[in-house]
Amino acid sequence: MRAAHYSDQDLEQHSLRRRVADAGQRTGFEHDVDRIMYSTEWRSLAGKSQVVASGELGAYHTRLTHSMKVAQLGRRMTERLERQYGGPNPALVEAACMAHDIGHPPFGHAGETALRETMDELRAGDLDSFEGNAQTLRIITDLASHKYSGHRGLHLSRASLDAAIKYPWQRTPWAVNSYHFAKWGVYAVDRPTFDWIRAGREDELTPVEEQVMDWADDVTYACHDVEDFYRAGLIPLPALLPEPGEGGPQTELETDRFLTYVADKRRAAGIDADHDQLRQLLAEVGRALVKPGLPSAYTGRHEDEIAVNARTAELIDYFTRDLRLEITGSAPIRYQARLIVPAERRAACDLLKELVWCYVIDRPALATQQHGTRRIISELLRWTYEAPHLLPIARREELDLHGDPMRAAADHVASLTEDQAIALHRRMSGAGLGSLADGTWI
Template sequence: MSTENTSRFHSERRHGDPNDSDPRSPFERDRDRVLYSSAFRRLAGVTQVAAVRERHLLHNRLTHSLKVAQVGRRMAQRLCKDHMEFHEGFAHGEDFFPDVVEVAGLAHDIGHPPFGHTAETVLREKMSRYGGFEGNAQTFRVLTKLAVHAHVDFGLNLTRESLNAVLKYPRYAGEEASQSADHAWPYRERGGKWGVYRSEEQDFIHARKGTTNGMRSLAAVLMDWADDVSYVTHDLHDYFRGGLMPLHSMGREGSDGFLEFAQARRKEGYEAFDEEKFEQEYEEVKRLAPSRKWQDTRDDRKVLDRFMHELLGNFLHAVSPVKINEEWHLHIEEAAEYQVEVIKELTFFHVINRPSLAMVQRGQRQIITRLFDDLLDMFHNHRNGKRDPNYPVPVLMDDIYDAMVKHERVSKFTRTHEERRARAVCDYICALTEDQAINLYECITGQKVAQGSIFGTWF
């Protein structure tokens, strides 16, 4: 395939390109479309681990996504600069790879619901009879169907390469990747879950053209690594400063139970996971960590900054391209993989496993459960698709439903009325910030009806 044809293949959009005279590259335009979308902006109101209303200045989904995009872009730039054979062979001398990884980093969490993984658990249960729910599949749906762009009817109409880079789990429900010895932990080239709804089959086929065997694209592999790196480093930063992560003292006064906790969480086992290597990298993280308790002094900030800088530098340089059977792959150093796993488990041990967070999440589950049930009940009372003032279905939810009907007229995929209503409810909930979800819950339940307003913008 010639360089010109290769470029056209990577940059092809499923719904045509009415602005092909734009001076920006197709992938720069992808980046701008994601960055300026309301779906991306909404992530400022969605939790990362702790709630966005916390008193401490913590990362939310928006700041996390910005950092994933930045880290991923720098990794991609380094690979293209330091490995000319990879640059010439994979990208045919073009510079689209950093742009694509950045687009994927910006977009990778755009479908996550309010309250993050807590809400995912509820929606997964509620949607089990209606096509399922998965946060990564919702991201692909937002990009290809729900987000708005002036020149197309469905989604942001991103390029093939950018859509493929977002697909961390390029398969449908029921097609989870086998964790056999051929692709054991850490599953970078395949991932273990599913990440596409059947309703986006035509978009999926378009994005995956030229990619086989359920493998992630190279940009998706790099974005996934950048996601993990950003997640663990800003978690360490946030929770050490907040007093929840005792980096200065972990394991230094006898066993604190961390290693036992981490091993118990893996009792079902990863293929080829080495507990001894995990313990070695735990010792390395302890060696690098700040040695004194956080007091919020300038010196404290410098010490923490140096620690973050060293970790990020190690993770950035842990990636290298390798050519196997004439195909390019990305290799990540084993020590770096184990260090990331150590920090993930430290976050579970010191933060996510806390009773106080569990109590907050219990309330969040109740909010999402009640919203889903009541909104679906409202839709049941819709008459012939027309708005009924006795059942005030939100305008956006009505619009999502109508768009599904429109799409089904031009695609091979059809839903029952019940499936369509449930999907519209799910899509609508995933379009809310956490404050909007709480406010809507209070309106529906009457908990703060005296403070209610007729200016509910999402109605």
């Protein structure tokens, strides 16, 4: 087993000042975990969607509970790797997991799309639009506050900041690279900070700690979001993943419907999709679950709860089993190691995530909600961009620093919880004026 050694450069703070130790009670990366946890921006994730609106009745995951479970799973996976290989550092991975969604705006991907499309429209020809991952970097390095006067951001170590960057590039024109046009990790205004974090790297590689975070995110999405909507009666898991010998015509019909949805979606995106291979993959996931099966419908009985918890636990075990590191340097950390996940596990995880799209996200009921939420976000962005004096004082102070009213408006709208966004939209549209003492907008 090789010992993990993080360099002084890895532990440097974003401010370029060395961290002041607290009598050895916490490591540098444990400081990072605590600073994220105590930030206002992380706390506000409780009021932001994971899939459905945060105010929806029912015990659905929010961005906060999702991030908490990603952090827990990322740390546990890293603890196993550390025992086997001597690294990476579990607290560092936990910090990256906690931070990974902190830049998401209200209403999840619908809100993100509304911000991006509106910015693209208002600033035609300017690539520097809105992206949740780029917003994460902006928050933890600039918008959030810690306790050091004269310093912006959460004062995190260089390694934690690097591990939280999923897409280490700026937006690229569609004609040059369509993927880099759709997903990117840094705005132009934050490029100097990004370059400092990457320490001169110009490639698109990510450190092993980010790779663990990314896999923890995928597994949590595939397991816990599917669990949410099975409980809600929207995803027919017993028909799709029956116990051996319990399948029938209804199972075949539902399975064909789902797999046809997946195959059509992938072919439309230019991805090969073999219906028989998808069927075998779905059966493999079913075979991985050896506990007693789920009831035909979730009724809320105690035994139902036990069954769904048992199946979720087995899914997580299946997806986190047989992970290994490919070590290319002197220590199993940063850019000297690569996380290897069995290919069939990644494929099965992707297939389970499609359940949420097929049975929830693409449902007309959610589509109509998202139509409304996109309008709220788009109009709030337009109004605050056209009248910067309506911005809260913190955003106006930032506007004085960077001089970009569009970025200041986007930072403001993205920071709102969903209840705040709805209340502010009603106030500014005249639908409901609220109270003079209402602090939502200041």
